[in-house]
Amino acid sequence: xxxxxxxxxxxxxxxxxxxxxxxxxxxxxxxxxxxxxxxxxxxxxxxxxxxxxxxxxxxxxxxxxxxxxxxxxxxxxxxxxxxxxxxxxxxxxxxxxxxxxxxxxxxxxxxxxxxxxxxxxxxxxxxxxxxxxxxxxxxxxxxxxxxxxxxxxxxxxxxxxxxxxxxxxxxxxxxxxxxxxxxxxxxxxxxxxxxxxxxxxxxxxxxxxxxxxxxxxxxxxxxxxxxxxxxxxxxxxxxxxxxxxxxxxxxxxxxxxxxxxxxxxxxxxxxxxxxxxxxxxxxxxxxxxxxxxxxxxxxxxxxxxxxxxxxxxxxxxxxxxxxxxxxxxxxxxxxxx
Numbered sequence: 001x002x003x004x005x006x007x008x009x010x011x012x013x014x015x016x017x018x019x020x021x022x023x024x025x026x027x028x029x030x031x032x033x034x035x036x037x038x039x040x041x042x043x044x045x046x047x048x049x050x051x052x053x054x055x056x057x058x059x060x061x062x063x064x065x066x067x068x069x070x071x072x073x074x075x076x077x078x079x080x081x082x083x084x085x086x087x088x089x090x091x092x093x094x095x096x097x098x099x100x101x102x103x104x105x106x107x108x109x110x111x112x113x114x115x116x117x118x119x120x121x122x123x124x125x126x127x128x129x130x131x132x133x134x135x136x137x138x139x140x141x142x143x144x145x146x147x148x149x150x151x152x153x154x155x156x157x158x159x160x161x162x163x164x165x166x167x168x169x170x171x172x173x174x175x176x177x178x179x180x181x182x183x184x185x186x187x188x189x190x191x192x193x194x195x196x197x198x199x200x201x202x203x204x205x206x207x208x209x210x211x212x213x214x215x216x217x218x219x220x221x222x223x224x225x226x227x228x229x230x231x232x233x234x235x236x237x238x239x240x241x242x243x244x245x246x247x248x249x250x251x252x253x254x255x256x257x258x259x260x261x262x263x264x265x266x267x268x269x270x271x272x273x274x275x276x277x278x279x280x281x282x283x284x285x286x287x288x289x290x291x292x293x294x295x296x297x298x299x300x301x302x303x304x305x306x307x308x309x310x311x312x313x314x315x316x317x318x319x320x321x322x323x324x325x326x327x328x329x330x331x332x333x334x335x336x337x
Contacts, residue, residue, distance in 0.1 A: 002279050005050035007083065009290045013271060015168065015191045016214040021085050021117075023266050024289050025053030026282060027220065027275035029060050032228075034277055036062035042277040044069045047079055049283050055194075055218070055273040056111065057089040057122060058103060063110035071112040086113065087192075089122035089172065090157075092317075095149070096126075100156035104165055118192050119160060120170035124150055124178055127317035135230075135315050142319040144327070147181045158188045168192055170218075173314070176209050177330045183213065194218045197270050198225075199246055199261055200238040200307040211269070221311055222265050222272035223258040228311060238309040245305040249298050259288045264302050267294055 012020040026046045030039045039062045043054060047069070056063055070086070073079050088111065094103040104119060126149065127142035160166045171179075172194035183189060193210050195203060197219030210217050221228065224240030240246060241257035250257040258274075258281075265272035266289050276282045294302075313325040322328075 002045060002049050003283050003287070004048070005283070005286050005290065007050045007052045010050065010052075010286065011266070011289060013216055013269075015216055016189075017168065017191055019168070019191075021192075021216070021271065022051075022053040023271055024051075024262065024286060025055050025085070025087075025218075025271060025273040026051050026285075027055045027273040028062060028066060029055075029057065030062075030275060030277065032230075036065045038277045039275075040065035040069050042275075042279075042282065044073070045279050046282050046286075047073045049279070050286055051282070052079070052083055053085040053087075053271070053273075055087050055220075056107070057091070057120075058094075058107050058110075059089070059091040059122065063088065063107055067109075067111040067113070081113075085117045086111065087118040087120060087170070088116050089120040089170075090153075091128075092123050092126050093128045095121075095153040097152070097156070100153060101160065104160050108165065115164060116166045118168040118170050119157065119166035120172045120192075120194060121150075121153060121157065123173050123314070123317065124171065125317065126153075127319065129316040135232075137316050138318060138320070139316075140320060142317060144319055144322070145178060145330075147185070150178075150182055151185050154182065154186060158186075161188050170194065173312075174206075175330045176206055179209065179213075189213075190215055192216045192218055194220055194273075196221050196310060196312050197265065197272070198222050198240050198311075199243060199264055199302050199305055200224065200240050200309040201311065202303070202306040204306070207270070217270040219265050219270040219272045222274050223261040225311060232312050234313070236309075237311055238307050243305060243307075245301050249294065249301070252298075253292055253294075255288070255292075256284070259284060260294070260302075263288050263292075263294050264299065267299060 011023040088107040090103045168191040170192040246257045250260045314328045315325045
């Protein structure tokens with residue numbers, strides 16, 4: 001039997017609504033490397049080990065199997081529904097009128113839930129790519145971020161909230177210019193936002209902006225996502241678990257460098273959502289939140305180690321005429337109103 005970490009010992013974050021959420025969750029994106037069965041088995045093991053937050057998405061192609069895991073765990077008395085914080089996301093090809101409700105309904109059905117704790121716009125535009133595509137893949141219908149299009153989809157997200165189908169709304173892969181354009185227009189503002197966060201890519205300006213607006217950051221790729229799709233890898237990428245600062249601190253704490261990345265994330269204030277199918281790894285990931293914290297000096301050393309190395313560049317979402325992936329992140333153009 002795997003080690004059990006009492007969920008009551010795992011620190012919590014308090015959302016702007018007053019609702020509490022665990023300081024760490026388990027991601028479920030493994031479709032490019034692992035089968036849906038491997039992912040759902042890991043979720044089942046993680047629940048029994050003490051995990052209470054799970055980050056899901058329709059495009060991951062495994063919500064139906066994960067939903068059976070949730071239903072079985074609840075039915076067997078392993079966990080109560082109200083103890084879980086489960087997220088899902090509307091995929092880019094379902095931004096159209098009426099499709100957000102259908103997407104959410106399918107996720108609810110697949111996950112076997114009456115409500116989703118947080119529902120995200122997976123990306124801030126409807127640009128699409130086929131599963132398992134190469135980095136050179138392009139959808140000819142892709143287009144730049146448009147405030148009008150974004151808000152049309154967000155209005156549908158707000159309807160889901162009004163209907164009680166979702167309890168929190170979230171955005172993902174945003175930038176400060178995008179947020180400045182849409183937040184004043186939101187009737188129901190996001191309480192959570194997913195963003196790439198790891199020691200070599202800390203996004204301090206965006207992080208501070210989000211926190212200042214009362215939005216809880218959730219960090220994906222918290223250990224640099226070594227199993228991310230090949231299309232997201234470039235020669236200049238930095239491996240966080242090989243960074244000298246991370247390795248040095250890991251040696252001082254007698255742990256794997258990945259554990260240091262997670263400790264840094266939790267102590268900084270974001271919610272990391274690491275993924276692993278290996279029991280020893282996901283147990284270690286959860287356990288590291290309740291023991292042997294990093295010192296202030298170590299946190300400062302990691303803060304200074306930031307390399308501004310974005311790993312999830314999103315090249316497959318580029319539109320005709322875009323120069324390169326920087327355009328997705330507002331680094332070489334203006335926001336289109």
